[in-house]
Amino acid sequence: MTPGRPVPPPLAKPLPGTPPLRDASQTAPPALPRLAAAFGATASGSGLVPLTVARRAPKDDDVEIAIEFCGLCHSDVHATRGEWGSPKYPLVPGHEIVGRVSRVGAAVDDFAPGDVVGVGCLVDSCRECESCLDGLEQYCENGMTGTYGATDARNGDAITQGGYATSVVVDRRYVLRVPGNLDPAAVAPLLCAGITTYSPLRHFGLEAGDVVGVVGLGGLGHMAVKLAKAMGAGVIVFTTSESKVAAAKELGADGVVLSRDEAAMAAAGRTIDVIIDTVAAPHDLNPYFRTLRRDGALFQLGLPSGLMPPVNPGALIRRRIAYAGSLIGGIAETQEMLDFCAEHNVVSDVEVVGADQLNEAYDRMVAGDVKYRFVLDTSTLGTPSEKADA
Ligand code: NAP
Ligand code: ZN
Ligand code: ZN
Numbered sequence: 001m002t003p004g005r006p007v008p009p010p011l012a013k014p015l016p017g018t019p020p021l022r023d024a025s026q027t028a029p030p031a032l033p034r035l036a037a038a039f040g041a042t043a044s045g046s047g048l049v050p051l052t053v054a055r056r057a058p059k060d061d062d063v064e065i066a067i068e069f070c071g072l073c074h075s076d077v078h079a080t081r082g083e084w085g086s087p088k089y090p091l092v093p094g095h096e097i098v099g100r101v102s103r104v105g106a107a108v109d110d111f112a113p114g115d116v117v118g119v120g121c122l123v124d125s126c127r128e129c130e131s132c133l134d135g136l137e138q139y140c141e142n143g144m145t146g147t148y149g150a151t152d153a154r155n156g157d158a159i160t161q162g163g164y165a166t167s168v169v170v171d172r173r174y175v176l177r178v179p180g181n182l183d184p185a186a187v188a189p190l191l192c193a194g195i196t197t198y199s200p201l202r203h204f205g206l207e208a209g210d211v212v213g214v215v216g217l218g219g220l221g222h223m224a225v226k227l228a229k230a231m232g233a234g235v236i237v238f239t240t241s242e243s244k245v246a247a248a249k250e251l252g253a254d255g256v257v258l259s260r261d262e263a264a265m266a267a268a269g270r271t272i273d274v275i276i277d278t279v280a281a282p283h284d285l286n287p288y289f290r291t292l293r294r295d296g297a298l299f300q301l302g303l304p305s306g307l308m309p310p311v312n313p314g315a316l317i318r319r320r321i322a323y324a325g326s327l328i329g330g331i332a333e334t335q336e337m338l339d340f341c342a343e344h345n346v347v348s349d350v351e352v353v354g355a356d357q358l359n360e361a362y363d364r365m366v367a368g369d370v371k372y373r374f375v376l377d378t379s380t381l382g383t384p385s386e387k388a389d390a
Contacts, residue, residue: 031057031103034064035384038165039355039376040092042389044082048358050381051090053161054388055169060107063175065117070163071096071189071348072374073219074280075303077362079149083305087149090390094163094376095121095147096191098184108172116184118176118338119168120191121328123147124154127173135332137174161390164358166378176335179342186347189219189373190338192328193348197224197276198337199329200299201231204274208232213268213275213291215259217244217251218365220278220301222349222372225251227337228276230344236272238265238288241368251349265291270319272296280366282306285323289315297322348373354380 034055039048058064076093078084097119101111111117124145125137132140145152148162154171162168178187197220206212212228214221215238228235229252236255237248248256257264268291275288275298282304289298289312296319316323329337341347349372353361361374 031105033057034167035388036165036167037381037384038092038161039358039381040090040161040164040390041080042090044080044086046089048080048164048362050355051092051389052384052387053092053165053390055167056155056158058103058105058169060105061171061173062105062169063101063108063111063117063172064103064167064169065097065099065119065175066102066167067097067099067163067165067378069098069185069188069352070094070165070376070378071192071219071350072353072358072361072365072376073189073192074365075192076162077365078280078303078305084303088159091149092161092164092390093148094165095119096188096193096375097147097163097168098178098188098191099167099378102167104172111172111175111177116178116180118178118187118191119147119163119170119174120176120195120334121147122331123150123160123170123174124152135330137330138328159390164355164376164378164381166381166384174331176331176338179338181342181345182347185352185375185377186350187338187341188375189223189348189350190341191334193219193223193373194227194341194346195329195334195337196220196301196326197278198227198340199333200276200301200324200326201228201233201274202333203326204297204299206231206233206274210234210273211236211271213238213272213288214253214278215275215288216278216280216302217241217248217372218278218280218368218370219348219373221276222251224276224278225253226346227340230340230346236268236291244371247371259287262287275299276301278302280304282308284309286312286315289321289323292319292321294319295321297324299324299326301326348375350375352377355382356380
């Protein structure tokens with residue numbers, strides 16, 4: 001350290017009892033781990049409560065981010081409530097993260113303090129398998145490292161904790177650049193809801209003039225509408241909520257079908273090229289297959305905790321219809337999606353909430369009462385306590 005130069009104060013408290021990381025060759029002050037204020041679950045029925053998480057000191061390739069906003073994805077509800085099996089608690093959810101870089105490791109030259117950046121659903125992968133080498137890290141054959149609730153092999157097998165927190169530390173390879181012309185709060189949901197709907201539309205090879213069916217008008221569904229319209233497609237929304245009919249048209253939908261109306265479903269027969277199904281609960285897909293044209297495809301994105309009713313093979317066979325799944329998107333494609341959104345001025349319609357509204361927001365999401373994504377303002381999370389819970 002240069003004698004006389006003041007040491008900048010830490011942004012948050014250093015982790016108590018942490019040995020100094022000073023190295024004889026270092027001239028800069030040693031990087032220290034920090035504590036972050038967070039909200040998360042301590043059990044499947046606990047709801048979300050205040051917690052404190054330890055964030056590692058940035059390693060050479062790491063970017064430390066002061067989180068400003070984090071979207072509330074229905075996956076966060078499934079995960080924290082134990083609907084996808086028992087996670088390791090305490091669990092801080094959140095994988096639609098936007099914030100500003102606060103510190104970078106010595107080898108990071110593509111991000112600098114102050115940059116507005118994003119983090120989505122994955123923070124690491126093996127970087128060696130065929131999927132990783134193809135830029136499809138979400139399908140890493142050795143298992144991607146999710147942003148929360150995953151074992152972080154490169155960081156001492158710690159369990160990752162997500163973005164309902166004041167900071168996070170992520171390897172630079174998994175950090176996205178947020179275009180400057182987009183509102184940071186409204187960008188946050190692009191990091192999951194946006195890429196999860198963008199990726200299958202691209203994979204299908206959507207062309208201008210094609211017709212996209214969007215099933216379920218929540219966080220993912222409303223992004224599917226906006227992205228498909230920006231790609232030049234027509235859009236038909238299938239919803240269970242009469243209250244969303246007018247709203248769907250305001251979003252840009254060319255048509256809206258109440259999916260519980262059998263006559264309306266029959267009238268939509270053979271009109272659609274590709275369906276993006278975002279429903280978060282078990283439901284019958286067969287009526288939707290009947291709305292597809294020959295060589296159409298249905299991508300199921302929702303991951304309900306219960307079993308789905310059986311698929312009738314006849315509905316697929318008769319028109320060479322593909323029934324597929326799709327998982328978020330790779331890092332390069334996520335950056336491509338953000339740049340596409342910047343060019344077409346696409347962001348999420350958000351309702352910004354404080355930490356004290358998180359539990360109510362979850363209940364409203366489960367009831368389908370959201371237009372269309374809740375986003376947490378992390379300045380409401382308070383300050384970390386003296387000791388980390390996770
Ligand atoms: P969301 O905002 O809650 O939207 C889901 C929508 O599904 C609801 O708004 C509702 O729309 C419709 N729906 C119809 N019947 C429902 C029911 N019985 N219960 C709940 N919803 C019902 O959820 P989201 O954040 O978009 O996530 C949707 C699903 O995708 C979740 O299962 C989530 O875990 C999953 N997901 C998957 C990926 C992936 O990579 N594949 C990524 C993110 C999320 P209407 O009112 O219009 O009917
Ligand atoms: Zn998500
Ligand atoms: Zn891999």
